Amino acid sequence: MQDDARPRKDPAGKPPDPDHTQTNPLIRKLDSLASLSDADRAVLETISADTRSVPAHTDLIREGDAPNGVYLILEGMACRYKRRSRGARQIMAYLIPGDFCDLDVAMLKEMDHAIGTLSACEVVQIPLDTIQELLRSHPTITHALRLATLVDEATLREWLVNVGRRSADERIAHLLCELLLRLQAVGCASSDAYAFPLTQVDLADTTGLSSVHVNRSLASLRERGLIEISDQHLRILDLQRLQALAEFKPNYLHLVRGAAA
Amino acid sequence: MQDDARPRKDPAGKPPDPDHTQTNPLIRKLDSLASLSDADRAVLETISADTRSVPAHTDLIREGDAPNGVYLILEGMACRYKRRSRGARQIMAYLIPGDFCDLDVAMLKEMDHAIGTLSACEVVQIPLDTIQELLRSHPTITHALRLATLVDEATLREWLVNVGRRSADERIAHLLCELLLRLQAVGCASSDAYAFPLTQVDLADTTGLSSVHVNRSLASLRERGLIEISDQHLRILDLQRLQALAEFKPNYLHLVRGAAA
DNA sequence: CGAACTTTTGATATCACTCAAGGGACGTGG
DNA sequence: CCACGTCCCTTGAGTGATATCAAAAGTTCG
Numbered sequence: 001m002q003d004d005a006r007p008r009k010d011p012a013g014k015p016p017d018p019d020h021t022q023t024n025p026l027i028r029k030l031d032s033l034a035s036l037s038d039a040d041r042a043v044l045e046t047i048s049a050d051t052r053s054v055p056a057h058t059d060l061i062r063e064g065d066a067p068n069g070v071y072l073i074l075e076g077m078a079c080r081y082k083r084r085s086r087g088a089r090q091i092m093a094y095l096i097p098g099d100f101c102d103l104d105v106a107m108l109k110e111m112d113h114a115i116g117t118l119s120a121c122e123v124v125q126i127p128l129d130t131i132q133e134l135l136r137s138h139p140t141i142t143h144a145l146r147l148a149t150l151v152d153e154a155t156l157r158e159w160l161v162n163v164g165r166r167s168a169d170e171r172i173a174h175l176l177c178e179l180l181l182r183l184q185a186v187g188c189a190s191s192d193a194y195a196f197p198l199t200q201v202d203l204a205d206t207t208g209l210s211s212v213h214v215n216r217s218l219a220s221l222r223e224r225g226l227i228e229i230s231d232q233h234l235r236i237l238d239l240q241r242l243q244a245l246a247e248f249k250p251n252y253l254h255l256v257r258g259a260a261a
Numbered sequence: 262m263q264d265d266a267r268p269r270k271d272p273a274g275k276p277p278d279p280d281h282t283q284t285n286p287l288i289r290k291l292d293s294l295a296s297l298s299d300a301d302r303a304v305l306e307t308i309s310a311d312t313r314s315v316p317a318h319t320d321l322i323r324e325g326d327a328p329n330g331v332y333l334i335l336e337g338m339a340c341r342y343k344r345r346s347r348g349a350r351q352i353m354a355y356l357i358p359g360d361f362c363d364l365d366v367a368m369l370k371e372m373d374h375a376i377g378t379l380s381a382c383e384v385v386q387i388p389l390d391t392i393q394e395l396l397r398s399h400p401t402i403t404h405a406l407r408l409a410t411l412v413d414e415a416t417l418r419e420w421l422v423n424v425g426r427r428s429a430d431e432r433i434a435h436l437l438c439e440l441l442l443r444l445q446a447v448g449c450a451s452s453d454a455y456a457f458p459l460t461q462v463d464l465a466d467t468t469g470l471s472s473v474h475v476n477r478s479l480a481s482l483r484e485r486g487l488i489e490i491s492d493q494h495l496r497i498l499d500l501q502r503l504q505a506l507a508e509f510k511p512n513y514l515h516l517v518r519g520a521a522a
Numbered sequence: 523c524g525a526a527c528t529t530t531t532g533a534t535a536t537c538a539c540t541c542a543a544g545g546g547a548c549g550t551g552g
Numbered sequence: 553c554c555a556c557g558t559c560c561c562t563t564g565a566g567t568g569a570t571a572t573c574a575a576a577a578g579t580t581c582g
Contacts, residue, residue, distance in 0.1 A: 064512075082422050084508055090422040104411055112415050112513040150365055154373050156417050161343050161351040164424045164469030168570070199528065208425030210571050215530060247345055251325075252373040429538070460560065471539055476562060 024048055025074060025098035025186035032185060032255070034144035043138060047130070048074060051122045056197070059116040060101065060123070067111060069127050071101035076121030077197055081205070082113045091206040093156060094118075094179070098186040103131070103145060119197035147254070154252040163208040166246070168217045171207040174246035176227065180236060181250055196234035285309055286359035286447035287333060293446060293516070295405035304399060308391070309335060312383045317458070320377040321362065321384070328372060330388050332362035337382030338458055342466070343374045352467040354417060355379075355440070359447040364392070364406060380458035408515070415513040424469040427507070429478045432468040435507035437488065441497060442511055457495035 027044050030036060036044075051074055054060065060071050063082065078095040092113065095101060101115050106128060135142045155178070162171050183189035200218065204211040221227045226242045228235045236242055288305050291297060297305075312335055315321065321332050324343065332339075339356040353374065356362060362376050367389060396403045416439070423432050444450035461479065465472040482488045487503045489496045497503055 080418070082418070084422075084426055088426045090425045092418045092421050104407070104414075107408060108411060108515055110512065110515075112515070113418060146365070147368060150369060153365075153414055153417070156414070156421065157341070157343070157353045157374060160353050160417065160421050160424060161345075163421060164351045165345055165349045200530095201528080211528090212530090212572080213570055215528095216570095219530080251371065254369055254371075254373070462560080472560095473540080473562090474538055477538090480562085 023187065025096075025188065026072060028186050029098035029148065030141060030144040033147045034140050036140055036144070040138055040141050043134065044141065047126060047134070048072065048124055051075075051124050054117050054121045054123055056117055056120050059114055061111050061115045063111055063114045065111045066109060067102055067106040069125050070103055070106055070131050071115070072124040072126060073097055073099050073101070074122045074124060076117060076119045078115060078117045078121055078123075079202075079206075080113050080115055089205040090208070091202065092159070093152065094182075094206075096179075096182055096186065097188055099152075100145070100148075103149060106131075118202055151252075151254050154254065158252045159206075168207070168209050168213055169220055170246050171209070172203065172214065172217050173221060173226070173242050174248050175203070175206065176234065176236065177239070177243050177246055177248040177250075178253070179234075180239070181253055181255065185253075185255065192237075192239060193233060193235040195232060196229060197232055284448065286335060286357075286449065289447050290359035290409065291402060291405040294408045295401050297401055297405070301399055301402050304395065305402065308387060308395070309333065309385055312336075312385050315378050315382045315384055317378055317381050320375055322372050322376045324372055324375045326372050327370060328363055328367040330386050331364055331367055331392050332376070333385040333387060334358055334360050334362070335383040335385060337378060337380045339376060339378045339382055339384075340463075340467075341374050341376055350466040351469070352463065353420070354413065355443075355467075357440075357443055357447065358449055360413075361406070361409075364410065367392075379463055412513075412515050415515065419513045420467075429468070429470050429474055430481055431507050432470070433464065433475065433478050434482060434487070434503050435509055436464070436467065437495065437497065438500070438504050438507055438509040438511075439514070440495075441500070442514055442516065446514075446516065453498075453500060454494060454496040457490060457493055 024045060026048055027036065027041050030044065031041075054076075056076075060078065061068065073095050074097055076097070078101070079091045080093040080095070080101075081089055081091045083089050095115070105111065135145075158174075158178070162174050166174060180189055180192075180194060183194045184191075188194060198206075200214045201211045203209075203218075204214045207214065209217070218227075218229070221242075222229070224241075226236070226238050226245070228237055242248075285306060287309055288297070288302055291305065292302075315337075317337075321339065322329065334356050335358055337358070339362070340352045341354040341356070341362075342350055342352045344350050356376070366372065396406075419435075419439070423435050427435060441450055441453075441455060444455045445452075449455060459467075461475045462472045464470075464479075465475045468475065470478070479488075479490070482503075483490070485502075487497070487499050487506070489498055503509075
């Protein structure tokens with residue numbers, strides 16, 4: 001439904017296909033953060049084997065729950081979110097292929113936010129023991145995951161800037177620019193387009209706007225020839241201008257290799 | 262100027278005063294997250310010895326700089342922030358006594374945000390080597406610092422909810438409730454009051470509002486008998502109602518002990 | 523084909539912003 | 553000690569961006 005941008009994975013267990021490694025978003029992501037060994041890659045491949053399909057709009061964990069292991073997203077899109085008592089929702093992060101949900105939050109005894117799918121997803125649920133064993137025996141992976149966590153945090157800070165100090169059009173433009181780079185980094189976007197399963201309500205709950213206003217902002221971006229949405233796919237028609245409009249500076253994503261301690 | 266809430270520290274080097282440990286905000290904070298040994302406390306005390314005074318409104322690190330070690334705040338208030346090109350500032354975190362600035366961000370090669378003081382501060386600048394040695398040899402401290410980082414992240418998420426989905430009055434009320442609990446946890450607040458060095462411009466840049474509107478919101482909270490500000494001190498007159506107004510739920514601060522893995 | 527959801531559009535309301543100016547507190551230098 | 557500048561807070565008036573309410577049109581899917 002929203003996975004056309006990436007070759008479909010063989011649903012069968014673990015074919016030790018040497019190229020498969022290139023399509024595993026987790027490996028792809030960690031490889032760009034540290035120099036994984038073949039052994040590292042193999043372990044990650046094994047971990048990613050046991051996937052589970054989760055329909056759209058389904059909670060993986062709720063606020064108040066005790067963390068029940070760690071989720072890894074391999075396909076589709078999920079999010080962290082909170083709800084206010086009157087129902088207002090704020091999305092605080094998008095989780096895309098290659099993202100772990102709760103590597104660290106699992107250390108706390110109670111979730112302070114929920115995690116739910118936005119589109120249909122392929123996820124792996126990994127027991128804490130497995131994770132801890134992985135971290136113990138694979139220092140390079142540990143390091144890469146640490147860096148990934150830092151980037152997640154930096155992204156969260158940028159979202160706060162987005163909601164606090166940008167206009168509606170700018171917020172949406174910024175979000176779309178960010179998603180392009182993040183999805184490219186895991187092989188889920190072409191040079192200017194990606195699968196886009198988000199509804200306008202989702203965008204509203206991400207950017208702190210009303211869905212009606214999101215609609216108007218999207219229309220404005222379209223009319224200015226900046227983007228095009230059709231059939232659950234987003235195409236960026238003029239990345240330069242879109243980035244300029246949003247004052248998008250990708251430094252916070254720390255995309256270039258060489259960040260090792 | 263803003264330290265009346267806490268007994269003044271002996272400015273001389275390291276008097277091995279056994280009670281002093283109780284007034285060190287770092288020890289106080291970590292002690293509430295894990296069970297520190299006397300040895301742990303001693304090391305932390307040593308680390309905190311070499312303090313430096315930094316005037317208000319001074320950058321400790323700028324965006325784009327390479328991280329230059331780790332700062333620890335022992336007195337006063339600092340913040341993480343970013344600026345947009347036209348000058349608009351967004352504050353993304355308050356750093357209060359006991360907070361480390363960049364335990365992890367130091368792993369990245371370039372700062373994606375700045376850190377600056379809001380009031381005059383007492384800080385310690387700790388070289389990376391020292392930190393790494395500390396983490397290697399004191400697992401309990403390491404664990405406590407890990408938890409502290411998670412709480413910082415949870416706080417950041419709550420700030421996003423604040424700016425994205427709360428009204429002006431609610432945002433400010435929420436912020437004031439949060440500060441009360443955080444400052445109490447390090448012994449820098451009484452049951453209903455604390456030193457408050459922030460200007461209305463600072464509050465505006467924190468909450469994504471204009472300073473004029475912050476002024477009006479503060480006035481409204483005052484008129485409703487919820488708070489009182491005088492002489493750089495904030496007193497909360499009706500915590501119940503203030504929390505209710507903001508829909509403040511302290512769960513994200515994970516204040517109770519027992520969160521160990 | 524119908525139900526549920528999503529997008530779009532119009533009309534109106536409101537919250538928060540901008541601009542502008544006055545007043546208070548504080549510090550500094552004459 | 554007073555004069556002055558600066559910074560911060562306060563207040564008023566007018567504007568603008570975004571929210572809310574409502575309904576129609578398009579989509580998806582069983």
